[in-house]
Amino acid sequence: MIHSCEEDVIIVKLEDGEDVHSSLIEVSKKYGVKNGWVLGGVGILREFTLGYFTGKEYIKKYFEKPHELLSLSGSITIGAEVPIHLHCSVSNDQFDAFGGHLFKGTVNVLNEILIKKFMTIELGRRLNPKTGYFELDIKA
Incomplete structure (x- = not known):
């Protein structure tokens, strides 16, 4: 992993074989990001799990082969029940695009990710008992 920070923006290059979620937790802790947003990411993923929330549960699907990472975004809430919450769009070798909640993923070759660190937003x-979902809690 290679990274750099300028004020409240962090650029990260993840390398082949690195785990997306644990790498983002690591770089967030290094730069003191308790709260932030993954503004974007591109690259290639392999051995990743996507999910679709039905309103009651996730339907999960595992993909072993590499797919182009078209977009990546989500929240960073270090110390929360769900510290990294990501969604992504990917495409396969037939140029079919699809996406969902990224539960886990391994970098294939590289990922390039941009993070925005929130300075005062908490x-x-x-857990919302109605939805059964750990929802974003914005503290004023």
Whole structure:
């Protein structure tokens, strides 16, 4: 992993074989990001799991082969129940694009990711009993 920070923006290059979620947690801790947002990411993923939330549960699907990472975004709430919450779009070798909640993923070759560190905004996750979902909790 290679990274650099300028004020409240962090650029990260993840390398082949690195785990997306644990790498983002690591770089967030290094730069003191308690709350932030993954503004974007591109690259290639392999051995990743996507999910679709039905309103009651996730339907999960595992993909072993490499797919182009077209977009990556989500929240960073270090210390919360769900510290990294990501969604992504990918495409396969037939140029079919699809996406969902990224539960886990391994970098294939590289990922390039941009993070925005929130300086005063505080975020968390709170279980909503109606949805059964850990929802974003924005603290004023």
